[in-house]
Amino acid sequence: xxxxxxxxxxxxxxxxxxxxxxxxxxxxxxxxxxxxxxxxxxxxxxxxxxxxxxxxxxxxxxxxxxxxxxxxxxxxxxxxxxxxxxxxxxxxxxxxxxxxxxxxxxxxxxxxxxxxxxxxxxxxxxxxxxxxxxxxxxxxxxxxxxxxxxxxxxxxxxxxxxxxxxxxxxxxxxxxxxxxxxxxxxxxxxxxxxxxxxxxxxxxxxxxxxxxxxxxxxxxxxxxxxxxxxxxxxxxxxxxxxxxxxxxxxxxxxxxxxxxxxxxxxxxxxxxxxxxxxxxxxxxxxxxxxxxxxxxxxxxxxxxxxxxxxxxxxxxxxxxxxxxxxxxxxxxxxxxxxxxxxxxxxxxxxxxxxxxxxxxxxxxxxxxxxxxxxxxxxxxxxxxxxxxxxxxxxxxxxxxxxxxxxxxxxxxxxxxxxxxxxxxxxxxxxxxxxx
Amino acid sequence: xxxxxxxxxxxxxxxxxxxxxxxxxxxxxxxxxxxxxxxxxxxxxxxxxxxxxxxxxxxxxxxxxxxxxxxxxxxxxxxxxxxxxxxxxxxxxxxxxxxxxxxxxxxxxxxxxxxxxxxxxxxxxxxxxxxxxxxxxxxxxxxxxxxxxxxxxxxxxxxxxxxxxxxxxxxxxxxxxxxxxxxxxxxxxxxxxxxxxxxxxxxxxxxxxxxxxxxxxxxxxxxxxxxxxxxxxxxxxxxxxxxxxxxxxxxxxxxxxxxxxxxxxxxxxxxxxxxxxxxxxxxxxxxxxxxxxxxxxxxxxxxxxxxxxxxxxxxxxxxxxxxxxxxxxxxxxxxxxxxxxxxxxxxxxxxxxxxxxxxxxxxxxxxxxxxxxxxxxxxxxxxxxxxxxxxxxxxxxxxxxxxxxxxxxxxxxxxxxxxxxxxxxxxxxxxxxxx
Numbered sequence: 001x002x003x004x005x006x007x008x009x010x011x012x013x014x015x016x017x018x019x020x021x022x023x024x025x026x027x028x029x030x031x032x033x034x035x036x037x038x039x040x041x042x043x044x045x046x047x048x049x050x051x052x053x054x055x056x057x058x059x060x061x062x063x064x065x066x067x068x069x070x071x072x073x074x075x076x077x078x079x080x081x082x083x084x085x086x087x088x089x090x091x092x093x094x095x096x097x098x099x100x101x102x103x104x105x106x107x108x109x110x111x112x113x114x115x116x117x118x119x120x121x122x123x124x125x126x127x128x129x130x131x132x133x134x135x136x137x138x139x140x141x142x143x144x145x146x147x148x149x150x151x152x153x154x155x156x157x158x159x160x161x162x163x164x165x166x167x168x169x170x171x172x173x174x175x176x177x178x179x180x181x182x183x184x185x186x187x188x189x190x191x192x193x194x195x196x197x198x199x200x201x202x203x204x205x206x207x208x209x210x211x212x213x214x215x216x217x218x219x220x221x222x223x224x225x226x227x228x229x230x231x232x233x234x235x236x237x238x239x240x241x242x243x244x245x246x247x248x249x250x251x252x253x254x255x256x257x258x259x260x261x262x263x264x265x266x267x268x269x270x271x272x273x274x275x276x277x278x279x280x281x282x283x284x285x286x287x288x289x290x291x292x293x294x295x296x297x298x299x300x301x302x303x304x305x306x307x308x309x310x311x312x313x314x315x316x317x318x319x320x321x322x323x324x325x326x327x328x329x330x331x332x333x334x335x336x337x338x339x340x341x342x343x344x345x346x347x348x349x350x351x352x353x354x355x356x357x358x359x360x361x362x363x364x365x366x367x368x369x370x371x372x373x374x375x376x377x378x379x380x381x382x383x384x385x386x387x388x389x390x391x392x393x394x395x396x397x398x399x400x401x402x403x404x405x406x407x408x409x410x411x412x413x414x415x416x417x418x419x420x421x422x423x424x425x426x427x428x429x430x431x432x433x434x435x
Numbered sequence: 436x437x438x439x440x441x442x443x444x445x446x447x448x449x450x451x452x453x454x455x456x457x458x459x460x461x462x463x464x465x466x467x468x469x470x471x472x473x474x475x476x477x478x479x480x481x482x483x484x485x486x487x488x489x490x491x492x493x494x495x496x497x498x499x500x501x502x503x504x505x506x507x508x509x510x511x512x513x514x515x516x517x518x519x520x521x522x523x524x525x526x527x528x529x530x531x532x533x534x535x536x537x538x539x540x541x542x543x544x545x546x547x548x549x550x551x552x553x554x555x556x557x558x559x560x561x562x563x564x565x566x567x568x569x570x571x572x573x574x575x576x577x578x579x580x581x582x583x584x585x586x587x588x589x590x591x592x593x594x595x596x597x598x599x600x601x602x603x604x605x606x607x608x609x610x611x612x613x614x615x616x617x618x619x620x621x622x623x624x625x626x627x628x629x630x631x632x633x634x635x636x637x638x639x640x641x642x643x644x645x646x647x648x649x650x651x652x653x654x655x656x657x658x659x660x661x662x663x664x665x666x667x668x669x670x671x672x673x674x675x676x677x678x679x680x681x682x683x684x685x686x687x688x689x690x691x692x693x694x695x696x697x698x699x700x701x702x703x704x705x706x707x708x709x710x711x712x713x714x715x716x717x718x719x720x721x722x723x724x725x726x727x728x729x730x731x732x733x734x735x736x737x738x739x740x741x742x743x744x745x746x747x748x749x750x751x752x753x754x755x756x757x758x759x760x761x762x763x764x765x766x767x768x769x770x771x772x773x774x775x776x777x778x779x780x781x782x783x784x785x786x787x788x789x790x791x792x793x794x795x796x797x798x799x800x801x802x803x804x805x806x807x808x809x810x811x812x813x814x815x816x817x818x819x820x821x822x823x824x825x826x827x828x829x830x831x832x833x834x835x836x837x838x839x840x841x842x843x844x845x846x847x848x849x850x851x852x853x854x855x856x857x858x859x860x861x862x863x864x865x866x867x868x869x870x
Contacts, residue, residue: 168819177822228687240786244684251679251788252663255819258785263778263816266701273818343698350693351675351786353686381698383708384603384690387612 024060027052028418031060032069035090036415040073042085061088068094069114069418090115095414095421096156098147098202099406101164101209102140104129104181104236105312109147110403113156114411120150123399125311128182136182137189141196148200159414159421161202162406163189164209166237171254174206180273181237203420205413209233210257211248212405213360213397214241218248219408221401222393223356230354231395232259233402234361237272238280242352260284262344282340285312285362292319292333316365323369331369338370341392342377349382349390360395367394459495462487463853466495467504470525471850475508477520496523503529504549504853525550530849530856531591533582533637534841536599536644537575539564539616539671540747544582545838548591549846555585558834560746563617571617572624576631583635594849594856596637597841598624599644601672606689609641615708616672638855642844644668644837645692646683648795648830649676651840653683657828658791665789666830667694668837669796672707673715677787695719697779717775720747720797727754727768751800758804766804773805776827777812784817784825795830802829 030050035041038049043061047054064070071091092114099110105127111120124143128136144161151157167179174190176182190204197204214231223229227246233239240259242249249256260280261273268277269287281287293315322330345357363370371392382388395401414421465485470476473484478496482489499505506526527549536543540562546555559578563571579596586592602614609625611617625639632639649666658664662681668674675694677684684691695715696708703712704722716722728750757765780792798805806827817823830836849856 168822170822177819180818242786244679244686245682247680249679249684249787252790252825253788253819253823255823256786256788258818261785261818262782264698275816347697347782348786350696351677351691351783352684353688353691355687381710383615383693383696384612384688387603387605388688388690390687 025417025419027056028060028064029416031057031064032090032415032418035070035088040087040089042087044085064088064418067418067421069414092116092156092411094156096151096154096158097407097410097414098144098151098158098161099164099212099403099408099410100140100144100161101212101400101402101406102126102128102136102182103166103209103402106399107140107143108400108403109143110400110407111147111151111158112407112411113154114159114414116408116411119154119156120147121400122147125313133182133184133187137192137196141193144193144197145200148197148202158202158410160205160410161193162205162207162212162409162413163193164207164212164402164406165189166209166233166235166239168255168258169206169208171205171207174204176206177255180271181235203413205409207406207409208239208241208254208257209402210239210241210259211250211254212241212403212409213239213395213401214243214248214257214405215408216397216401216405217241217358217360217395218243218246220397220404221358222396223358226354226356228352228354229356229358230259230348230352231358231360231401232363234283234285234359234363236280236284236286238284240348243354244352259344259348262347264340264344279340279344283337283344283363285315288319288333288337288362289315291336292322292330312362316362320366323366334366334369335373338373339377341370341374342379343381345374345378345390345392346381349378349384349388353384353388354390357390357392358395359392360397360401361399364394364396364398367392460852460854462491463495463499464851466492466499467525467850467853470505470523475522475524477522479520499523499853502853502856504849527551527591527846529591531586531589531593532842532845532849533579533586533593533596534599534647534838534843534845535575535579535582535596536647536835536837536841537561537563537571537617538601538644538837541834542575542578543835543838544578545835545842546582546586546593547842547846548589549594549849551843551846554589554591555582556835557582560748568617568619568622572627572631576628579628579632580635583632583637593637593845595640595845596628597640597642597647597844597848598628599642599647599837599841600624601644601668601670601674603690603693604641604643606640606642609639611641612690615706616670638848640844640848642841643674643676643689643692645674645676645694646685646689647676647838647840647844648674648832648836649678649683649692649840650843651832651836652676652793652795652830653678653681654843655832655839656793656836657831658793661789661791663787663789664791664793665694665783665787666793666795666836667798669718669720669794669798671715671719671721673719675783678789679787694779694783697782699775699779699782714775714779718772718779718798720750723754723768723772723797724750726771727757727765747797751797755801758801769801769804770808773808774812776805777809778816780809780813780825780827781816784813784819784823788819788823789825792825792827793830794827795832795836796834799829799831799833802827 043057047057070088073087073089095114097112101108107124107126109122112118165176168177176184176187176189189206193204210233217231229243231241238260240257242257262279264279265277269281271278271281478492482492505523508522508524530549532547534545542559542561544557600611603612611619611622611624624641628639645668652666664678666676673695675692677692697714699714700712704716706713706716
């Protein structure tokens with residue numbers, strides 16, 4: 001049997017040759033994936049199942065042991081006969097995955113080890129809009145350094161960081177092309193955060209917050225595994241993450257899913273993006289606060305985005321209380337948001353034909369009132385009518401969906417390329433811990 | 436070496452066991468695909484490349500020869516040494532693929548053999564809306580029977596038929612759930628067409644016209660191979676076919692891409708679907724005719740759809756002449772359609788982030804004037820601005836894009852399951868030709 005080259009295919013579907021380094025990376029990933037799916041195995045089992053030479057497997061395993069990604073787990077015996085063989089298993093406990101999200105009024109953190117065990121979970125109120133990009137980056141850097149310290153102390157320094165941002169992200173270059181609600185344009189976030197981290201050379205990737213939330217919903221949310229679904233963030237801005245046939249729809253540049261700027265009301269209000277009548281001027285959190293609690297409203301500073309209230313959590317609680325008490329203004333405001341949610345949802349159903357629309361952020365907190373209004377409007381407007389069978393569901397991942405998706409993306413990155421954490425050593429003192 | 440089972444994966448990504456019949460089908464398909472990509476090969480080459488036993492390859496080849504899907508093509512010699520070996524090649528010439536489209540005012544036909552050689556190409560003016568479903572089906576049956584006869588005479592009776600319809604199609608059951616512009620609701624088109632064909636038991640599949648046109652654009656249009664693109668049909672109705680990462684986006688039920696009913700003008704005209712201000716009331720062919728040549732306008736019969744003019748081809752020519760002569764009304768009407776095309780296009784770019792929007796049907800005929808207006812509007816409205824780099828391109832496939840895509844889908848069906856054409860023998864007299 002010859003050494004098997006894991007199949008790689010280019011866009012046109014033709015097999016491509018692999019260089020030596022990338023072949024080794026692919027084989028390391030092949031072994032890790034096998035262990036992830038099968039649990040503990042002997043080296044011989046891995047060789048048989050993957051088609052790799054036994055000598056190759058032993059060699060790969062030595063590297064994975066050294067990187068702290070697998071561990072010896074004693075012996076196993078194949079049936080009644082045969083000599084016992086040493087088994088190995090995935091060991092996620094020494095390497096961490098750090099997911100972050102920066103949004104209009106908070107920074108969220110979700111740090112796990114590679115097995116998914118949560119090490120750090122935090123949401124810090126922060127006025128990113130008011131502070132501007134420089135001070136936001138300094139704060140993001142400060143929070144990140146502190147969390148890396150916490151994860152080191154927990155024995156799993158992060159092997160990578162993914163940061164979610166509510167805007168258009170050029171993920172390949174780590175640049176935020178445009179985040180209207182943060183007032184960011186062409187911000188090289190990955191480079192700037194690396195600078196803020198100084199000696200802590202952890203690989204940093206940037207992605208759209210709604211895409212990351214959709215990944216979290218698809219892997220661990222209320223509609224996990226639904227192959228065709230849309231996930232909506234419910235913040236001041238409204239972002240969409242689209243899962244199509246079990247895969248995240250990214251589009252040609254990663255700019256897909258900009259649902260917040262669907263033009264739904266030509267005679268409506270001006271949006272943070274400068275246009276008029278965008279969907280998020282109807283269903284975004286600032287729009288709800290404006291109509292439900294006008295004395296506490298967000299300011300809207302055209303062209304620069306929304307100015308947040310001091311404490312959005314308190315606003316949500318206040319509105320929830322108002323609904324419980326039957327406050328007419330609040331009941332009316334939420335019903336109106338629900339109808340607009342249904343109208344925009346019907347556009348998404350006509351275009352994507354999802355089975356579920358998961359609503360996150362503040363939408364989820366007010367779902368009991370929002371969903372009936374939204375569902376009724378949706379069913380009236382969808383061109384396929386009841387045949388489309390799409391329903392709204394409230395996320396149970398809270399405001400941390402994007403950071404959770406970000407952490408799971410780090411895990412995937414490391415599984416796909418276990419050499420990345422070594423080629424960019426995290427820091428001298430961390431490297432000393434033999435990750 | 437053991438017989439290789441072609442990998443099949445369920446939605447959750449886990450490998451699934453294959454039964455004997457489906458394993459044979461998959462192996463037949465594996466051999467056909469290999470021949471399609473590599474040209475002529477010896478049986479030994481195929482065994483080496485596919486990992487199948489030589490005896491298995493010989494056995495599969497006997498079946499493919501019997502079905503007329505491959506042919507012996509003489510001998511080839513591997514290098515200077517070694518005895519000459521008989522080679523086989525794909526033989527598409529004895530099996531046909533019939534693509535059809537029925538639309539508001541025409542039936543289109545595209546018949547090829549399996550190698551893609553065009554045998555029949557036809558567009559028949561027909562008032563499907565005015566005739567109602569029963570007479571439309573009778574006419575579709577009459578045209579189909581005649582074309583099958585033509586393809587038999589050309590030596591390639593169709594091994595399958597795919598029919599494109601402008602509406603929501605439950606492809607699995609062959610039912611048109613809703614085609615507003617034809618006035619069809621819940622029509623079991625596949626079954627009804629099979630009845631019309633009587634003894635001619637050709638497998639019939641039904642699909643959405645815009646999806647089929649998108650497949651044709653992706654495989655052989657002006658933007659062929661563009662992994663992220665949208666294709667728009669330009670008829671009385673406007674349908675969208677969405678290619679995402681090189682694959683057709685279908686959604687949970689195949690109801691995706693209903694772009695014609697994007698709500699773009701809450702104060703606008705009533706649409707054939709019963710709603711108000713849908714995109715196709717602004718850019719559909721009836722809308723253009725209404726403003727460009729009001730004396731020749733389509734009637735719009737709310738709830739039943741559009742009543743077509745006697746000769747839409749003539750209307751397009753008349754408008755093109757008017758544009759060339761600088762007729763102010765026509766120039767203004769086309770520019771207005773162009774602006775709305777750009778507005779709707781910007782929604783699609785914000786959601787799908789395609790690199791190209793291919794415009795077909797009448798859009799393509801008037802593209803020289805439509806595209807500049809549409810492109811300018813698009814660039815002004817797209818949230819990512821110039822970074823999204825999406826451009827409109829005119830299709831060069833004419834009104835036959837959907838039927839061409841339908842024929843290529845038949846070819847794919849046969850390549851994926853070469854046993855289907857045998858298990859549903861086409862007709863006694865055709866079977867006699869040993870297809």
